[in-house]
Amino acid sequence: MTSVIGAGAFGTALAISLARDGSEVTLWARDAAQVAAMSATRENAARLPDLGFPDALKVTGDVESLPEGPVLLAVPMQKLRAALQDLPDFGARPLVACCKGIELTSRLSPVQVIGDVRPGARAAILTGPSFAQDIAKGLPTALTLACDDDDTGRDLQTTLTTANIRLYRTVDVPGAEIGGAVKNVMAIACGAAIGAGLGESARAALMTRGYAEMLRMALAIGARAETLAGLSGFGDLTLTCTSRLSRNYRYGLSIGEGAPFDPSVTVEGAATARALQARARAMRLDMPITDAVVGLIDGSRTVKEAMTDLLSRPLKEE
Ligand SMILES: NC(=O)C1=CN([C@@H]2O[C@H](COP(=O)(O)OP(=O)(O)OC[C@H]3O[C@@H](n4cnc5c(N)ncnc54)[C@H](O)[C@@H]3O)[C@@H](O)[C@H]2O)C=CC1
Ligand SMILES: O=C(CO)COP(=O)(O)O
Numbered sequence: 001m002t003s004v005i006g007a008g009a010f011g012t013a014l015a016i017s018l019a020r021d022g023s024e025v026t027l028w029a030r031d032a033a034q035v036a037a038m039s040a041t042r043e044n045a046a047r048l049p050d051l052g053f054p055d056a057l058k059v060t061g062d063v064e065s066l067p068e069g070p071v072l073l074a075v076p077m078q079k080l081r082a083a084l085q086d087l088p089d090f091g092a093r094p095l096v097a098c099c100k101g102i103e104l105t106s107r108l109s110p111v112q113v114i115g116d117v118r119p120g121a122r123a124a125i126l127t128g129p130s131f132a133q134d135i136a137k138g139l140p141t142a143l144t145l146a147c148d149d150d151d152t153g154r155d156l157q158t159t160l161t162t163a164n165i166r167l168y169r170t171v172d173v174p175g176a177e178i179g180g181a182v183k184n185v186m187a188i189a190c191g192a193a194i195g196a197g198l199g200e201s202a203r204a205a206l207m208t209r210g211y212a213e214m215l216r217m218a219l220a221i222g223a224r225a226e227t228l229a230g231l232s233g234f235g236d237l238t239l240t241c242t243s244r245l246s247r248n249y250r251y252g253l254s255i256g257e258g259a260p261f262d263p264s265v266t267v268e269g270a271a272t273a274r275a276l277q278a279r280a281r282a283m284r285l286d287m288p289i290t291d292a293v294v295g296l297i298d299g300s301r302t303v304k305e306a307m308t309d310l311l312s313r314p315l316k317e318e
Pocket of ligand 2: 130247
């Protein structure tokens, strides 16, 4: 039996997909009013309206009552540590990070944060290209399940695969994590370019050179290049940099258009851009698009200035 911590868009969608197959799933939310509303209406009206819960999905606000089995942590990256600190000790139950990014305060990845708060826990990450709406509607998706313990990874791959989520497995946790973190930063860059009217060619350049930055950081932390060419890297970069369903891309669009953006929306790439820049500087890695995105977010560069910065860099081999 699987438990999902966090009844946002992604956690709810994963719970719906698992329960649709008949697996018993418990979805935990910390907000009592949300638990009551979801229990009464059998939907998550705030995040996934009109997508009803299958019978096998149980909603709870009692974290002590979660059954044995894997625990999916579907909370934003910058909230993962606090969420873990508030949760009980789950013993030997595998903890699966379902978030993307780098913690701003520590520059740690999701699985590293789990290890920091829960040393010795069996930790994994579920990542890759998928919008919560697509998963909840039953549309086909393929994701990466990364766990450095291959036996645990195999168990999780079997348990978490559903009729519409095909899971690929890897032991390259750093590779899977860095792809999901960097692609959100690049989605902000691409949204800003499109929003400012710089055109599709500029977006293709940002995606390709963004992939180069992703790979540079990945290799520097000991990840495998093949992982970045897979779902968690290239796959998610493609989805997020090209779709208006992406919140990171829409945030970038708003920067490019000079339009307001709702600050309550989860935009992982914003904090992660700053964390990634700090990490890259400490490691002496060149990540110019990441620098540009930080400049856009903190308001020190306009889109036009950021693009001029990128285009005027010294010429080099590809
Ligand atoms: N929405 C999507 O399409 C996808 C999201 N993701 C990832 O999933 C992660 C979560 O995103 P969403 O679910 O979309 O965000 P969301 O904003 O829809 O939901 C986040 C949920 O986390 C809960 N939460 C925040 N702090 C908490 C804490 N300390 N303890 C317990 N619960 C807490 C909030 O109440 C909220 O229900 C992000 O890292 C995102 O990148 C991954 C793939 C797809
Ligand atoms: O991670 C996602 C797609 O794989 C969701 O993207 P956003 O967080 O930008 O909405």
